[in-house]
Every structure is written in structure tokens, then in C-alpha cells.
Amino acid sequence: MTDKTAALDALAALLGNRLNRSQSDRDLHGRSESHFPLMPPDAVAYPETTAEVAEIVKICAAAGLPVIGWGAGTSLEGHAIAPRGGVTVDFSRMNRVLNVLPEDMLAVVQPGLTREELNTELRATGLFFPVDPGANASLGGMAATRASGTTAVRYGTMRANVLALEVVLADGRIIRTGTRAPKSSTGYDLTGLFVGAEGTLGLITELTLKLHGQPEAVSAAVCAFDDMEGAVNTVIATIQSGIPMARIEFVDRASAVAFNAQSQAGWPDAPHLMVEFHGSQAGVAEQAERFGEIATDFGGQGFRFASKAEDRNALWAMRHNAYRAMLAAHPGAAPITTDICVPISRLAEAVEETAAEIAASGIPGPIVGHVGDGNFHALLLPKAGDAAQWEAAQKLAANMAERALRLGGTVSGEHGIGMGKMKYMKAEHGEGWALMGAVKAALDPDGLMNPGKLVPGN
Amino acid sequence: MTDKTAALDALAALLGNRLNRSQSDRDLHGRSESHFPLMPPDAVAYPETTAEVAEIVKICAAAGLPVIGWGAGTSLEGHAIAPRGGVTVDFSRMNRVLNVLPEDMLAVVQPGLTREELNTELRATGLFFPVDPGANASLGGMAATRASGTTAVRYGTMRANVLALEVVLADGRIIRTGTRAPKSSTGYDLTGLFVGAEGTLGLITELTLKLHGQPEAVSAAVCAFDDMEGAVNTVIATIQSGIPMARIEFVDRASAVAFNAQSQAGWPDAPHLMVEFHGSQAGVAEQAERFGEIATDFGGQGFRFASKAEDRNALWAMRHNAYRAMLAAHPGAAPITTDICVPISRLAEAVEETAAEIAASGIPGPIVGHVGDGNFHALLLPKAGDAAQWEAAQKLAANMAERALRLGGTVSGEHGIGMGKMKYMKAEHGEGWALMGAVKAALDPDGLMNPGKLVPGN
Numbered sequence: 011m012t013d014k015t016a017a018l019d020a021l022a023a024l025l026g027n028r029l030n031r032s033q034s035d036r037d038l039h040g041r042s043e044s045h046f047p048l049m050p051p052d053a054v055a056y057p058e059t060t061a062e063v064a065e066i067v068k069i070c071a072a073a074g075l076p077v078i079g080w081g082a083g084t085s086l087e088g089h090a091i092a093p094r095g096g097v098t099v100d101f102s103r104m105n106r107v108l109n110v111l112p113e114d115m116l117a118v119v120q121p122g123l124t125r126e127e128l129n130t131e132l133r134a135t136g137l138f139f140p141v142d143p144g145a146n147a148s149l150g151g152m153a154a155t156r157a158s159g160t161t162a163v164r165y166g167t168m169r170a171n172v173l174a175l176e177v178v179l180a181d182g183r184i185i186r187t188g189t190r191a192p193k194s195s196t197g198y199d200l201t202g203l204f205v206g207a208e209g210t211l212g213l214i215t216e217l218t219l220k221l222h223g224q225p226e227a228v229s230a231a232v233c234a235f236d237d238m239e240g241a242v243n244t245v246i247a248t249i250q251s252g253i254p255m256a257r258i259e260f261v262d263r264a265s266a267v268a269f270n271a272q273s274q275a276g277w278p279d280a281p282h283l284m285v286e287f288h289g290s291q292a293g294v295a296e297q298a299e300r301f302g303e304i305a306t307d308f309g310g311q312g313f314r315f316a317s318k319a320e321d322r323n324a325l326w327a328m329r330h331n332a333y334r335a336m337l338a339a340h341p342g343a344a345p346i347t348t349d350i351c352v353p354i355s356r357l358a359e360a361v362e363e364t365a366a367e368i369a370a371s372g373i374p375g376p377i378v379g380h381v382g383d384g385n386f387h388a389l390l391l392p393k394a395g396d397a398a399q400w401e402a403a404q405k406l407a408a409n410m411a412e413r414a415l416r417l418g419g420t421v422s423g424e425h426g427i428g429m430g431k432m433k434y435m436k437a438e439h440g441e442g443w444a445l446m447g448a449v450k451a452a453l454d455p456d457g458l459m460n461p462g463k464l465v466p467g468n
Numbered sequence: 469m470t471d472k473t474a475a476l477d478a479l480a481a482l483l484g485n486r487l488n489r490s491q492s493d494r495d496l497h498g499r500s501e502s503h504f505p506l507m508p509p510d511a512v513a514y515p516e517t518t519a520e521v522a523e524i525v526k527i528c529a530a531a532g533l534p535v536i537g538w539g540a541g542t543s544l545e546g547h548a549i550a551p552r553g554g555v556t557v558d559f560s561r562m563n564r565v566l567n568v569l570p571e572d573m574l575a576v577v578q579p580g581l582t583r584e585e586l587n588t589e590l591r592a593t594g595l596f597f598p599v600d601p602g603a604n605a606s607l608g609g610m611a612a613t614r615a616s617g618t619t620a621v622r623y624g625t626m627r628a629n630v631l632a633l634e635v636v637l638a639d640g641r642i643i644r645t646g647t648r649a650p651k652s653s654t655g656y657d658l659t660g661l662f663v664g665a666e667g668t669l670g671l672i673t674e675l676t677l678k679l680h681g682q683p684e685a686v687s688a689a690v691c692a693f694d695d696m697e698g699a700v701n702t703v704i705a706t707i708q709s710g711i712p713m714a715r716i717e718f719v720d721r722a723s724a725v726a727f728n729a730q731s732q733a734g735w736p737d738a739p740h741l742m743v744e745f746h747g748s749q750a751g752v753a754e755q756a757e758r759f760g761e762i763a764t765d766f767g768g769q770g771f772r773f774a775s776k777a778e779d780r781n782a783l784w785a786m787r788h789n790a791y792r793a794m795l796a797a798h799p800g801a802a803p804i805t806t807d808i809c810v811p812i813s814r815l816a817e818a819v820e821e822t823a824a825e826i827a828a829s830g831i832p833g834p835i836v837g838h839v840g841d842g843n844f845h846a847l848l849l850p851k852a853g854d855a856a857q858w859e860a861a862q863k864l865a866a867n868m869a870e871r872a873l874r875l876g877g878t879v880s881g882e883h884g885i886g887m888g889k890m891k892y893m894k895a896e897h898g899e900g901w902a903l904m905g906a907v908k909a910a911l912d913p914d915g916l917m918n919p920g921k922l923v924p925g926n
Contacts, residue, residue: 113708113813156653167651169660170628185900191809192841193625194878195614195664196896197885197922198904202627202660206653223710250571252681293751351649355571383650420652427655438654442643445911446656452910453903464655 017073018053021097024065028056028103039080039098042088045344046429051078051092056103060176060184060215063099067213068182070097076461077180079209081151082124084143086347087428089155089208093462099213101150107131108216114190115221116173121150121214128219137221140165143424144330150214155426156206160329163249163382164256164288165222167424172205176216180454190218203449208426209460211453225288229298230257230322233310234280238262238365240309241281242358245381247304249354253297255382257286257326262365264376265332272335273328278312284329286322329378336376336389343374343391344400347430348407350414351385351423360417364388364410373403385423411437427464435466475531476511479555482523486514486561497538497556500546503802504887509536509550516561518634518642518673525671526640528555534919535638537667539609540582542601544805545886547613547666551920557671559608565589566674572648573679574631579608579672586677595679598623601882602788608672613884614664618787621707621840622714622746623680625882630663634674638912648676661907666884667918669911683746687756688715688780691768692738696720696823698767699739700816703839705762707812711755713840715744715784720823722834723790730793731786736770742787744780787836794834794847801832801849802858805888806865808872809843809881818875822846822868831861843881869895885922893924 022029030036031053040050052075057063070077076096083090092098101122109118112135119128126146128139141152143159151157153175158167165171174188187200204211235241241260248255261269261282269275283305287297302313316322328335337345352360361377368375368388379386390406392399411421411434421434435443443466450457450465480487488494489511498508510533515521528535534554541548550556559580567576570593577586584604586597599610601617609615611633616625623629632646645658662669693699699718706713719727719740727733741763745755760771774780786793795803810818819835826833826846837844848864850857869879869892879892893901901924908915908923 111811111813113704114811115708116811156657158651158653162651167653169651169657179899179903183899185898185903187897187900189873189876189878189896190811191843191872191877191881192812193616193620193627193809193843193881195616195625195807195880195882195884196878196889197664197893197901198669198907199614199627199657199660199664200897200900200903202657203907206655206657211656246571250573290754296748349653351651353569353572353574353648354650355569385649385651414649415647418648420647420649420654422653423649423651424653426653431654435655438647439645439658440643441637441641442645442658443655445637445643445658448910449656449661449907452906 013073014052014075017069017075020069021053021055021066024062025055025057030054030056039100040091042091043084044086044088044347044430046088046091049091049093051098052095054098054100056100058103060178063178063213063215064182064184066097066099067178067180071181071456071458074456074458076458077213078460079150079154079213081122081148082146084145084147085151085155085428086425087430089426089428089463091429093429101148104215110135112137116190117219117221119149119217119219121217122148124148125152132221136224138224139219140222141168141171149217149219153205153214153217154207154209158380158383158424160257160259160326160380162380163258164254169202169205171220172201172217173220174218175201175204175214177204177212178215179212180459188218208428208464210450210464211459227291227294228286228288228322229294230286230316230325231298231313232282232284232325233305233313234278234282236280236309238281238361239358241283242361242381244283244305244308244310246354246357248301249382251300251304253300255285256288257284258382259284259329260379260381260386262377264374265336265378268335268339268376269328272331272338275328283310284325332378333389336391340374340391342394344394346390346403346407347425348388348390348410349385349422349425350410350419351383352414352417352419354384356417356419357381357384360413361386363413367409368406371402371406373399373406375406383423384419429462471531472510472533475527475533478527479511479513479524482520483513483515488512488514497558498549500549501542502544502546502805502888504546504549507549507551509556510553512556512558514558514561518636521557521636521671521673522640522642524555524557525636525638529639529914529916532914532916534916535671536918537608537612537671539580539606540604542603542605543609543613543886544883545888547884547886547921551887559606562673568593570595574648575677575679577607577675577677579675580606582606583610590679594682596682597677598680599626599629607675607677611663611672611675612665612667616838616841616882618715618717618784618838620838621716622712627660627663629678630659630675631678632676633659633662633672635662635670636673637670638914638917646676666886666922668908668922669917685749685752686744686746686780687752688744688774688783689756689771690740690742690783691763691771692736692740694738694767696739696819697816699741700819700839702741702763702766702768704812704815706759707840709758709762711758713743714746715742716840717742717787718837718839718844720835722832723794723836726793726797726834727786730789730796733786741768742783790836791847794849798832798849800852802852804848804861804865805883806846806848806868807843807880807883808868808877809841810872810875810877812842814875814877815839815842818871819844821871825867826864829860829864831857831864833864841881842877887921
């Protein structure tokens with residue numbers, strides 16, 4: 011592997027101690043939040059400029075070395091691990107806010123900046139960046155995986171909130187997509203092509219993000235339901251009535267129990283909805299009242315409101331820690347995340363069929379979801395080392411994917427494909443998956459950008 | 469040209485009298501709304517099914533014949549004319565609403581359906597499709613050109629309102645992009661790739677569109693300003709204040725004069741803003757009041773409100789007929805449309821520099837615009853046959869494009885590239901334009917889908 015050695019030496023000459031070949035750092039970048047085995051890269055690069063990223067890509071391209079982007083390492087489908095080795099480009103040193111343009115409600119940032127860091131910097135401007143996947147993910151990673159989360163029902167996903175990009179292509183060329191104008195009709199939507207491409211077409215080195223005005227008033231609330239059906243039907247009726255919900259999250263009984271154990275939530279052991287309203291004082295009050303009426307009609311009760319920022323933050327922190335709370339409630343489990351999304355009219359069927367099948371399996375599988383978008387997750391928790399349970403859980407996950415497609419939906423609402431969902435791509439996209447492969451081959455003919463992810467035969 | 473003759477015979481065998489080779493029909497499909505010379509196809513096909521479209525494309529592909537999609541023929545940059553001949557696929561017989569899904573707020577339609585036809589069909593549902601480019605364009609054409617118009621400031625462009633597509637590719641394969649779920653994270657955004665591709669990557673044969681609830685209350689208003697500066701600054705302040713304007717249109721003095729002549733508007737000879745508010749009764753009243761305060765601060769006066777539907781329709785019909793009103797006001801002119809879009813913070817500079825340069829040229833060039841998006845148009849009206857004026861007008865248009873890029877914007881907010889704006893693509897996109905060419909080559913290696921448009925060397 012002379013080529014590889016020479017390339018790594020060239021990278022070391024370029025980056026000095028910002029090229030790390032230690033086993034510990036390679037292993038750190040070979041792990042994911044999910045169940046994949048360790049797949050470390052040959053080295054980890056820590057660039058500080060776009061020019062360095064371009065140089066790294068050129069050196070790797072010449073040596074046939076894979077290049078994998080790394081943000082905060084919070085992805086759930088093994089997006090950033092290195093099944094074929096190569097060089098992981100860790101963007102943690104490219105984490106600056108380059109420009110805030112309040113008059114245009116835009117921020118220009120580097121990819122390693124996290125969403126919480128951005129919002130901290132924006133605090134004094136009256137603006138905020140709304141996309142909130144829960145984890146304090148990097149904005150580059152969020153764009154690459156087309157992340158969404160609790161607020162997408164109101165503010166859209168990363169697709170709607172990335173206006174322009176700078177990207178280093180597979181041959182090291184640097185391009186800019188989009189402009190600062192609010193819209194454009196000048197050719198293929200390259201920004202949209204890179205958002206969600208999971209680093210398989212290039213590395214995002216700069217993002218221009220849309221900001222939103224901090225709402226004048228914010229109020230959050232929680233209410234319990236006797237059964238899942240009442241909660242889900244409340245969501246459907248709420249969305250269909252056009253109430254501009256800022257958040258509307260479903261939490262099943264098992265998740266509520268885990269929240270109580272982890273965060274002393276003191277909730278009844280019952281399915282819940284967690285909601286948030288943004289607007290003027292009068293608007294928020296009106297929305298809350300209309301939502302309250304709908305929820306009450308479907309058996310919602312015990313409304314608890316959180317109008318103070320610290321109470322709301324505690325509430326959403328609990329929601330964001332659901333994954334850890336559930337793992338804590340099931341020590342020794344080998345978690346399998348799921349992430350289906352269906353048309354809102356089919357949400358009740360999708361959730362109820364899933365819950366019934368999980369209950370019948372005997373495998374723990376608490377369900378939470380960004381149900382205003384038709385998106386929900388079961389966290390399947392087979393016992394680690396129990397092959398039969400593992401297989402049964404995989405079957406549950408596959409059935410969820412099949413159910414999503416049968417109901418007109420998608421096998422991933424927000425987690426993306428990575429290594430975990432490749433097996434469902436053909437079923438969802440048919441010939442469209444081959445088309446993705448054709449785009450990939452055109453832009454990365456040697457298949458070096460994040461290989462093993464997303465596209466066929468990659 | 470045996471191949472061509474044989475292919476046309478095969479198409480005639482497939483379509484019967486739905487293949488039209490008459491000179492008159494070819495000429496009809498060789499003209500555009502703009503200044504391009506006649507470029508007719510060899511034949512016009514009128515398919516009724518996706519299967520027929522696929523068969524047409526296969527026959528043409530085998531014979532090396534170009535294939536051009538045709539909706540309502542309202543595009544402004546020569547998108548649908550046939551510079552290399554071939555077969556124009558006229559979608560006027562594929563104009564049905566296939567499905568309305570009120571619970572999911574979606575409609576599934578064929579590409580030849582026009583936006584007005586769709587909204588007529590939706591009237592009883594309480595839903596509507598908001599994108600409004602003015603012309604009663606076909607929805608397939610609107611998707612292909614990423615159209616927007618007066619309401620994009622509130623509801624977004626076609627990019628935001630197309631959820632899924634069926635597309636016939638260059639080799640006749642039929643693919644589906646997207647699902648009916650509100651969001652998805654499963655790979656490249658193929659829907660977004662075809663929206664705005666101007667038929668250069670495939671033919672759209674079915675669209676799943678997002679619908680919106682008809683607002684409880686709608687109110688429109690017009691007000692006059694002493695000068696352009698006051699009107700434009702009102703727009704900037706209104707957008708920055710976060711008032712959710714449904715429409716906010718700038719009309720310059722020359723356009724107001726043309727409106728008076730064409731539609732007996734009875735407006736003062738002054739710059740105007742035309743606005744519309746959507747919401748609850750209370751919300752609309754609040755928005756109108758806040759807007760009125762801002763406009764008054766910048767010298768707005770003589771507010772005239774239109775709350776009745778017929779008055780509003782007359783108002784927007786007048787706006788939509790601006791192009792014809794201006795042509796009528798300047799008989800014997802050879803119009804050149806322009807369409808730049810800039811960040812909202814640079815709008816005043818962009819409009820004022822443009823207006824001053826047009827005034828200095830002596831060529832009529834009334835300005836209107838969807839200014840809430842930073843998008844405006846000057847309709848340059850050199851005398852037909854006056855080479856010096858034509859050249860001067862082309863220079864004005866080129867300077868507008870240069871100005872848009874200098875101010876961080878784009879050379880087309882909504883009209884698209886077609887044949888008219890190819891000359892600006894390299895300046896706007898740099899290497900990104902080559903990337904578009906690489907995508908094109910991958911999906912249409914023989915370059916037969918709408919050749920001569922959008923991509924380099926095509």
C-alpha cells in the first residue's frame with residue numbers, strides 16, 4: 011500500500027499534528043451511535059480551511075483513498091464510519107459563524123458548528139435557527155443527512171432551511187451553490203442535491219442558513235391520554251385543522267415510564283402529547299385553546315403548561331434524552347432505531363399496527379415521534395447477544411419499513427440511509443435508486459466519497 | 469434522414485392523429501412569448517398516458533431525435549421551442565386531476581393541467597394551490613421551470629410545493645420520486661432535481677402537489693408613494709418585521725400609467741405597492757394595520773382596500789396583465805424580459821440603480837416585481853428593428869444580471885434559463901454549471917431532452 015502510505019505522509023506534511031493516525035482517534039471515528047461494528051479510518055484529518063479540505067480530497071483522490079466527512083458523530087445509521095478505511099475529515103476545527111446577516115435573516119457558518127452554538131451566537135439578534143434533531147449535531151452533518159426533528163412541522167427540514175452551500179467535490183474542485191437571494195430559477199437545484207447526499211457527492215465546507223424571528227410568545231404543554239388512539243387522532247385533527255403547531259410530539263406509555271425513571275417527570279403512566287406554540291401573545295393563546303379543545307375531544311387530560319423558558323427547556327431536554335432514557339430503562343439491550351414517516355391520514359394505522367406487532371413480539375420497543383410530520387420511531391431493544399431476539403427485532407424493523415411504503419410513506423423521515431437502511435432503498439425508489447447511482451457515478455466516478463453508503467453498489 | 473422519417477412514422481402508428489406534422493402546429497410549438505425566432509419541431513405529439521410518453525421517448529431515443537416538453541406555452545425564455553427540431557410532447561391531453569387527498573392536503577395531477585383548472589376543481593374542498601406565476605401556466609411546466617410569482621413570499625415556489633413526481637427518463641424508463649409522507653431522508657432529492665430542470669433530464673408525467681387551507685379571511689390593498697425609494701423601503705421594513713405577507717408587489721410609475729390605460733385603474737401616476745393579507749379575521753386586520761403603519765412612515769398614501777373576492781380578482785388580473793398592458797402602451801416594441809432577484813437588504817440599491825440606468829438610456833423599461841422575495845422585472849421595450857436600441861437594451865439586461873450577482877443575488881428569480889439566460893450561467897455558477905453538465909450527461913448521455921437549454925454545450 012505504497013500509495014496509501016505516501017498519501018498519509020503527504021497529509022501529515024500538509025496538516026502537521028492535525029492529521030491523527032492514533033488507534034484511539036481512528037477508533038473514535040469508526041464508531042457510531044448505532045449497532046454497527048467498529049469500522050475505523052486510516053487517519054483522521056482536522057482541516058481549518060476550505061483550501062485544506064480541497065487539498066486533502068485531492069491527495070486522497072490521487073491515492074484512491076476514501077474520504078468521509080465527520081461532524082459531531084451523532085448520526086444513527088452509521089453515516090460517518092469507514093467500512094473501507096480512508097481518511098475521515100473531522101470538521102471540529104471549522105466551527106465558526108462566518109457572518110450573520112440579520113437584514114436578510116441569514117447566517118453563514120462552517121460545517122463543524124453545532125446548532126446549539128449557532129443559537130447561542132444568535133441570541134442577541136432576535137433571530138434563531140429552528141431545525142432541532144435533538145442531538146447537538148453539527149450543521150454540516152445536519153445538512154448532509156437532511157435532518158429535521160421536533161420543529162420541522164412548523165419550520166421545515168434542512169431542505170427548506172439551507173439556502174446556499176460551498177462544497178468540495180470528489181476531484182477537489184470547490185463550488186458554490188445557490189445565492190443569498192430568497193429564491194432562484196437558474197438551473198438544477200445543486201443545493202438541494204447536496205442536502206441529504208450524506209457526503210457521497212462532496213464535502214460541505216460552508217453553509218448559508220435561513221434564520222427565523224424569535225417568536226414574541228412561546229408556550230409548551232403536555233397532556234395525557236387514556237390510549238394511543240386518542241393521542242394520535244388528536245395529532246391528525248390538529249394538523250388538518252391548520253393550527254400552526256411549532257412542535258407536536260407523541261410519547262407512548264413505555265416512553266413516559268422511562269421519562270419518569272430518568273428525569274423524575276412525574277407523569278401518569280400513559281401516552282402523552284408534548285406540544286409547543288409560537289406566535290404573538292394572542293396567537294399563542296388562541297392556538298393553545300383550539301388545540302386544547304381538540305385534545306379534550308379525544309380524551310386528553312391533565313394539561314400542564316410550561317410558559318417559562320427554563321421549564322420548556324427542561325421539557326424538551328427530556329424529550330431529546332428519550333433515547334438515553336430508554337437505554338437506561340433496558341440495560342443490556344442492543345438498540346435498533348427505526349424512523350418511518352407516513353402521510354398524516356395513515357398515521358393512526360401506522361402507529362397502531364406497529365405498536366401491536368411490537369407488543370406481540372415481547373421485545374421492548376417504546377415509540378416516540380414527530381407525529382405532526384407523520385414521522386415516528388420505535389426504539390427496538392432486543393437483549394444483547396440474544397440471536398433470536400435480534401432477528402425478531404430486525405424483522406419488526408423491516409415490517410415497519412414495509413408498512414411505511416404500503417401506506418404511501420418513506421422508510422426514513424429524518425435519520426437517513428447511511429449503512430443501516432441501504433436494504434430498503436430499492437423497495438422505496440425502484441429505478442430511482444439506480445438514477446441516484448448514475449448521479450453518484452457522474453460526480454464521484456472513483457466512488458471515494460463516503461463509500462458504502464446510500465447509493466447502489468457503492 | 470431515414471431514421472427520422474421512420475421514427476415519425478412509428479410515432480404516427482402509435483398515436484394516430486395525435487401526432488401532428490402540420491406546418492401550422494409545428495410553428496405554433498416553435499414560438500415563445502419572447503423574442504426568439506421561430507424554431508419548430510418536426511412533429512407535435514399529444515400523448516394521453518404515461519406509457520405513451522415513455523414509448524414516444526424510446527422511439528425518439530432510438531432515432532436520435534430531440535424531445536421537448538410543452539405545457540401551456542407561457543414560458544418567457546424560449547424553454548419549449550425546438551432549436552434542433554425533434555418531437556414536442558404537448559401535454560394538453562394529460563390534464564386531469566387524478567386524486568385529491570384532502571386529509572393529507574395533497575393533489576395528484578397530470579402535467580397538462582393548469583393552475584387555474586386545479587383551483588377550480590379544489591374550490592369545494594376548502595383547499596387551494598397557491599403558486600401563482602400570473603399566466604395560467606400548466607403545472608408540469610411550472611414544476612419544470614421552478615415557477616413562483618406573487619404568492620411565493622408566503623407559500624414558497626414550486627420547489628416547496630411539489631412533493632413527488634412521476635418522470636419519464638431519457639431512455640424511456642419511468643420513475644417515481646418522493647412519497648406522500650410530508651418529509652423523507654432517503655437519499656438524493658430527485659424531486660428537487662427535476663423541479664427546475666426545464667425538461668432537460670426527463671419529462672414530468674405526474675405531480676403530487678401540496679395544498680393549503682383557504683384562508684378564513686383575505687384582504688388586498690393598494691397604496692401610492694411619492695417615490696420609488698419609499699415603496700421599496702416599505703417592502704424591506706415589512707419583510708424584516710416578519711408580517712406574513714401573502715403578496716407584496718411593486719409597481720413603478722410607468723407601470724401604473726400602463727395599468728390606467730389598459731384597465732382604467734384610475735390610479736395616481738405614481739409608484740405603488742399592491743399587497744394581500746391571508747389569515748383569520750383578526751389576523752388579517754392586525755397585519756393590515758401593521759403594514760399600514762410602515763407604509764405611512766415611508767410616505768405611502770391613498771390606501772384602497774379590496775375585501776370582496778371580485779375586487780381582488782380584478783386587482784390581480786390587472787397585475788397579471790402587466791406584460792400585455794406595457795406592450796399595448798408601446799406598440800412596435802421588441803420586448804426583452806428581465807428577472808433578477810437579490811437579497812432583501814440590497815433591494816433598494818438594485819431597483820434604484822436599475823431604474824436610473826434605464827431612465828438614462830431613453831428606452832422604456834417599466835419595473836414591476838415580487839419584491840417581498842427580492843425579485844423584480846424590468847420590461848425593456850426597444851423599438852423593433854432599431855439595432856442601436858436593441859443593443860442598448862441587451863446591455864441594460866446584461867447590466868441587471870451583473871448587478872444581481874454583485875449584490876449576492878441571481879440572474880433569474882423565476883423565469884428560468886431556457887435559451888435566453890444561458891449566457892449568464894457561467895458567471896452565476898462557475899464550476900457549478902459544469903457540475904450541472906455532468907448530471908445532464910449522466911442522465912441524458914445523448915443530449916436529446918430539450919437540447920439547447922440550461923446546461924453547457926447542450
